[in-house]
Amino acid sequence: MARLPLAVVTGGAGFIGSHTVDALIAAGYRVCVLDDFRTGKRANLAQHAGSDKLEIVMCDVSHGIFAALAPVTAQHGPVERIVHLAAQVSVVASVANPLVDMAVNYGGTLHVLEYARAHGVKKVAFASSAAVYGDVATLPVAEETPTQPVSPYGIDKLASEYALDYYASVHGVATTALRFFNVYGPRQDPSSPYSGVISIFADRAKAGRPLTIFGDGLQTRDFVYVGDVVRAIVAAVSDGNSRLVANVGTGNEITVLELARTVVDLCGGKSTIDHAPARSGEILKSRARVDRLRDQLGVVAETKLVDGLRATLA
Numbered sequence: 001m002a003r004l005p006l007a008v009v010t011g012g013a014g015f016i017g018s019h020t021v022d023a024l025i026a027a028g029y030r031v032c033v034l035d036d037f038r039t040g041k042r043a044n045l046a047q048h049a050g051s052d053k054l055e056i057v058m059c060d061v062s063h064g065i066f067a068a069l070a071p072v073t074a075q076h077g078p079v080e081r082i083v084h085l086a087a088q089v090s091v092v093a094s095v096a097n098p099l100v101d102m103a104v105n106y107g108g109t110l111h112v113l114e115y116a117r118a119h120g121v122k123k124v125a126f127a128s129s130a131a132v133y134g135d136v137a138t139l140p141v142a143e144e145t146p147t148q149p150v151s152p153y154g155i156d157k158l159a160s161e162y163a164l165d166y167y168a169s170v171h172g173v174a175t176t177a178l179r180f181f182n183v184y185g186p187r188q189d190p191s192s193p194y195s196g197v198i199s200i201f202a203d204r205a206k207a208g209r210p211l212t213i214f215g216d217g218l219q220t221r222d223f224v225y226v227g228d229v230v231r232a233i234v235a236a237v238s239d240g241n242s243r244l245v246a247n248v249g250t251g252n253e254i255t256v257l258e259l260a261r262t263v264v265d266l267c268g269g270k271s272t273i274d275h276a277p278a279r280s281g282e283i284l285k286s287r288a289r290v291d292r293l294r295d296q297l298g299v300v301a302e303t304k305l306v307d308g309l310r311a312t313l314a
């Protein structure tokens with residue numbers, strides 16, 4: 001059998017990572033997951049148990065990835081592509097411990113880029129975040145909007161984007177940074193206090209428990225289904241673009257109140273919706289401009305919220 005091209009997915013045991021692994025294997029790659037399992041789970045990859053197309057290596061990316069990948073490449077050949085998703089994912093934790101955030105979210109990116117430079121990796125796709133924008137007055141948020149992150153998490157994502165651009169221009173490593181908006185879907189962990197609002201609402205509504213909204217619920221978000229995000233990731237890591245930065249969202253916004261009502265309806269209407277005091281510093285409105293995603297990566301996030309919610313609730 002011909003040797004399959006090898007793709008590395010850092011953070012591949014996580015929510016977005018495990019869906020990315022599914023898609024890359026379906027697209028004909030052998031995949032190596034590097035993960036330290038701080039929030040990821042082996043169960044997210046259980047569907048590939050026994051497959052010879054998936055290697056899972058325990059590795060903290062903030063300590064480097066050369067040693068972890070050496071035995072894999074000795075057996076399966078060089079790494080062709082890297083999807084870099086591993087991160088400390090909590091904005092709140094980044095405020096409490098900015099040095100850890102920097103080591104994992106910026107340092108981890110540098111380790112990935114050093115590997116890509118040294119081994120001639122063809123493409124690196126990176127999970128950036130709408131957090132690089134901070135509070136934006138004008139919607140939709142375009143990639144040209146001035147970046148002004150308001151947390152260490154946002155700062156380290158933006159610093160990683162600068163590093164990607166530097167490695168692309170100076171060392172010739174082709175890179176794409178994808179600025180994810182609010183991603184939701186199956187396998188998102190509702191037990192984490194930092195998890196996406198949809199996974200928390202879904203978990204509560206399924207159990208008939210009340211849903212709590214902070215403030216009046218009129219804050220808006222651009223919720224994008226994980227299946228659409230993964231299409232963007234696969235396009236970004238496979239294509240010939242370099243130095244591209246692209247938003248990943250739907251281009252639509254909905255209020256958190258509307259979201260809560262929809263989730264409650266889909267779960268049979270048993271839960272009440274409560275309001276708690278607004279959280280200081282919370283961004284009020286968010287909606288991505290998505291022309292670049294469509295024009296440069298050929299991806300339109302077309303999953304309707306109600307369909308994505310049904311898949312999430314199932």
Ligand SMILES: NC(=O)c1ccc[n+]([C@@H]2O[C@H](COP(=O)([O-])OP(=O)(O)OC[C@H]3O[C@@H](n4cnc5c(N)ncnc54)[C@H](O)[C@@H]3O)[C@@H](O)[C@H]2O)c1
Pocket residue numbers: 010011012013014015016017034035036037038039040041059060061062084085086087088089104108127128129130179180181182183184196
């Ligand atoms: N979910 C969203 O709405 C969203 C929005 C913007 C950006 N992102 C970014 O997308 C990426 C994936 O997020 P997710 O929502 O799937 O979260 P997740 O917590 O499910 O996935 C993160 C994965 O990275 C792993 N990881 C963390 N630190 C690591 C380290 N030092 N070394 C190796 N592995 C490590 C975790 O164990 C986990 O498997 C992250 O980079 C996150 O910042 C997510």
